[in-house]
Amino acid sequence: MTRSLRHLLMLMSSAILASCSAVGPDYIRPDAEVSLAFRNPAFHASGTHASDRWWETFQDPVLTGLIEDAVHRNQDLRIAVAAVREARAARGIADSRGMPSIDANASYRRLRASENGVLLGPLSQAGLASVETDLYQTGLEASWEIDVFGSVRRENEAATARVQEAHERLADALVAVAAEVGLAYTDLRGTERELAVLRRNIEVQSQTATLVQSQFKTGIASEIDSDQARSQLARTRAQEPLLQAAIDIATYRLAVLTGRMPGELTDALKGSAALVVRGDLVPVGLPSELLLRRPDVRAAERGLHAATADVGVAVAELYPRFFLTGATGFESVSFGDLFNSQSGFFAIGPTIQWPVFRGGALRAQVVAAEARADAQYARYQQSILLAVEDVERSLVEYGQQELRRRQLVESRDAAVSAATLTRRNYDRGIVRFLDVLDAERRALDSDIDLVRSEVEVTRQAIRLYRALGGGWQHSLGALDSEIAVK
Structure with a gap:
């Protein structure tokens, strides 16, 4: 047999061997059983899904600017971007195993x-x-x-799935950051409104205290009335430092979320921009669509693919190379x-x-890889359950908070009317001054309760958008281009 013929036979044998299928389980995406529609019927439309750029529905350019700023400056997103780059590099290492060295x-x-x-x-x-x-x-x-038994192919398969998983983790981080900015901004504007209400009441109570003090000096009002007026005024004023602290804290939080030192946004965010209260229907789509929109569910599924491929890598170690x-x-x-x-x-x-004897280590590695795949399957199933629970809970909280807000509107209007009538009756000598103070306190409390309820409705709307997986599709493209440049 000539040398050329021997070389040809060797190459043919190699080609035949290389055509063997990879050992280990082939990945099949698991079926997920979810309900046909979400259970809570109130305050949502199921015919479509929520907007990706949900913050634009608030029509607040400051909020939009903060979220877009956070996409490019937030440090948690920097970490997630680096994780994608690392996963891509790991896939490059896996790819190199199939090439000559x-x-x-x-x-x-x-x-x-x-x-x-x-x-x-x-x-x-x-x-x-x-x-x-x-x-x-x-x-x-x-x-x-x-690669006769597919060790290289399985390793490359796992590495590719992990790149996809890292992308989904980045998308999940985008969802979280957008929601955190929205919540912090809602806290800021809501607290500013609460402070404005408080200051209006301080002004009214200050005028009342001055009037009663004047009446006390002329003998029209009692000293008790004067003391009670001053006490209520001081008690109302005591709430102002706490609200100012809450405003500062929300401002600091927004600065950190946008990659700045706390305090750098204090001047830029000063003002009393109107808080848009969301009490309308939120399109939530179908539970089956949720699995495609939630990046944490998609990441868990990609992790399951990678873990399944890892089993093939471990099985291939039992065979000759x-x-x-x-x-x-x-x-x-x-x-x-x-x-x-x-x-x-x-x-x-x-x-x-060919590893002839390793003391059972190689088979133990297969068992360990199978256990990791089983654990990842459970994580995937759990992510589905948690995602559906997240939406259902958010729908309940959003709907019930909106119903509460509507009741508080009636309560506030009635309390303000009662305070006005009580003051008139006091001027006529029909009721005591203590009744006036009590009515004014109730009006203030109802006004504050309404503002806080409006803030909570908006917060629950943002949480619902987050539960629906909104806020990553558009922004991910910009970060992908940044990853490619690096």
């Missing part, structure tokens, strides 16, 4: 053989050879693993003759590695 080398050694050795000993004693010599060597070494290795270069005892044609050499041939 080539190394260049050069060496010099001073050798001395034994004078009593089998080869050079007798020749040295006869004066025909020296036991000391120089050895110069340079060349290339190559190795290529023929085939390599085609070769080397070529120059070798000489004289540097001057190193690159002569007579100094050239080459070697090529197949290599087989």
Whole structure:
């Protein structure tokens, strides 16, 4: 058999072996059983899904600017972007296993053989050879693993799934950051409104206290009335520092979310922009669509794919590995003759590695990989349950908070009317001054309760948008281009 024929047969055998299917389980996306519609019927429309850029429905350019700023500056997103880049690099490493590796080398050694050795000993004693010599060597070494049982393919499959998982984690971080900015901004504007209500009441109570003090001096009002008026005024004023602190805290939170030091946005966010109260219907789509929109569910599914491929990698370790290795270069005892044609050499041939005995370690690795895949399957199923629960809970809270807000509107209107009538009756001498103070306190409390309820309705709307997985589709494209540049 000629050398060329032997080479041809070897290549054909390698091709046949390489065509073998990869060992280990093939991944099949699990079916997810979810209800046909969400259970809570109030305050949502199921015919479509929520807007990706949900914050634009609030029609607040400051909020929109903060969220878009956070997309490019938030440090949690920087971490998630770096994780995507790391996963892509890991996939590049896995890809390289399927390609030949080539190394260049050069060496010099001073050798001395034994004078009593089998080869050079007798020749040295006869004066025909020296036991000391120089050895110069340079060349290339190559190795290529023929992926017979699919270890390389499974590793690449797992690495690709992990890149996709990292992308979904980035999308999930985008959802979280957009919602956190929205919640902090709602807290800021809501607290500003609450402070404005409080200051209006302080002004009214201050006028009342001044009037009663004047009436006390003229003998129209009692000292008790004067003390009660001043006490209620001081009690109302005592709430102002707490509200101012809450405003500062919300401002600091927004600064950090947008990648700034706390306090850097204090001047930029000053003002009393109107808080848009969301009490309308929110389109939520269908539960089956939720699994496609929620990036945390998608990430868990990609993690399951990667874990399943890891089982194949572990199983492949039980089988032999085939390599085609070769080397070529120059070798000489004289540097001057190193690159002569007579100094050239080459070697090529197949290599087989088969772990015959490892004390059960390899099979234990398979069991461990299967256990990790089972755990990831449970995480995937749990992510589905939590996602549906998240939406159902948000729908309940959003709907009930809106119903509460509507009741508080009636309560506030009635309390304000009662306070006005009570003051008139006091001026006519029909009721005590304590009744006036009590009515004003109730009016203030109802006004504050309404503002807080409006804030909570808006917060629950944002939480619902977050539960629906909104806020990442558009922004992810910008971050993907940033990842590609880096």
